[in-house]
Amino acid sequence: MADQDTLHRRGLLFILSSPSGAGKTTISRMLLEREEDIKLSISATTRPPRPNEVDGEDYYFVSDAEFDRMVEEDDFYEWAHVFGHRYGTPKGVIRKALKDGQDFLFDIDWQGTQQLKQKDDQDVVTVFILPPSIEELRRRLESRASDSPDVIDSRMERAKAEISHWAEYEYVVINNDLDACFEKVREILAAERMRRQRQTGLIPFVRELME
Ligand SMILES: Nc1nc2c(ncn2[C@@H]2O[C@H](COP(=O)(O)OP(=O)(O)O)[C@@H](O)[C@H]2O)c(=O)[nH]1
Numbered sequence: 001m002a003d004q005d006t007l008h009r010r011g012l013l014f015i016l017s018s019p020s021g022a023g024k025t026t027i028s029r030m031l032l033e034r035e036e037d038i039k040l041s042i043s044a045t046t047r048p049p050r051p052n053e054v055d056g057e058d059y060y061f062v063s064d065a066e067f068d069r070m071v072e073e074d075d076f077y078e079w080a081h082v083f084g085h086r087y088g089t090p091k092g093v094i095r096k097a098l099k100d101g102q103d104f105l106f107d108i109d110w111q112g113t114q115q116l117k118q119k120d121d122q123d124v125v126t127v128f129i130l131p132p133s134i135e136e137l138r139r140r141l142e143s144r145a146s147d148s149p150d151v152i153d154s155r156m157e158r159a160k161a162e163i164s165h166w167a168e169y170e171y172v173v174i175n176n177d178l179d180a181c182f183e184k185v186r187e188i189l190a191a192e193r194m195r196r197q198r199q200t201g202l203i204p205f206v207r208e209l210m211e
């Protein structure tokens with residue numbers, strides 16, 4: 001947002017994707033806690049909540065019928081089937097807030113990333129988080145202890161498919177040491193905020209020099 005050290009600029013859509021278990025939820029939470037002026041884009045999903053999840057904070061947990069209605073009413077920027085459930089990004093206030101310089105964080109998969117890039121390539125920044133190894137990915141999924149062994153197996157299969165899309169992203173960061181990974185993600189955000197194309201206003205002395 002505009003202050004004495006920054007020019008007025010458009011907001012950006014900061015997308016973090018990773019195979020399930022690589023750490024994007026953890027990194028998203030750190031970013032929202034420690035970084036000012038970025039809001040989470042909260043998705044709607046037909047998946048049931050996990051015990052620690054809160055409706056309206058982690059997701060909008062909706063029924064199949066409600067999701068159908070939202071699709072019919074064109075309420076989504078994009079939506080996709082993932083693990084047998086549906087997930088979508090409600091348009092809500094996003095478009096207007098971008099103009100005012102509000103940044104949004106998206107924790108979405110490669111399908112959603114492709115759709116958002118098609119709709120709004122200039123505002124999108126894409127970051128892919130990789131685990132240090134496949135074995136470590138399985139360990140993390142097991143340590144999260146929120147899924148049955150069958151679900152973990154299917155998440156591992158899906159992880160391999162998700163990883164095959166890594167080359168479609170602008171940035172790739174390996175989540176080995178959590179704090180180091182977080183700092184890299186934060187540096188990407190800081191640099192992207194300063195891109196000249198995002199600046200929509202000139203400070204007076206620059207405008208005078210341009211005249
Ligand atoms: N396309 C799309 N994918 C989403 C959306 N919200 C979440 N996802 C993806 O759905 C997948 C499953 O999410 P979740 O059930 O929370 O498990 P997670 O793997 O622990 O994040 C993840 O890959 C998310 O990135 C959305 O709005 N659109």
Ligand SMILES: Nc1ncnc2c1ncn2[C@@H]1O[C@H](COP(=O)(O)OP(=O)(O)O)[C@@H](O)[C@H]1O
Binds near residue numbers: 024140141175177
């Ligand atoms: N760098 C890391 N080292 C060790 N464990 C991690 C690291 N990053 C995340 N984890 C743990 O791995 C599990 C999966 O992380 P999570 O953020 O839920 O992944 P995702 O959202 O990508 O599915 C969680 O239990 C989390 O605490």
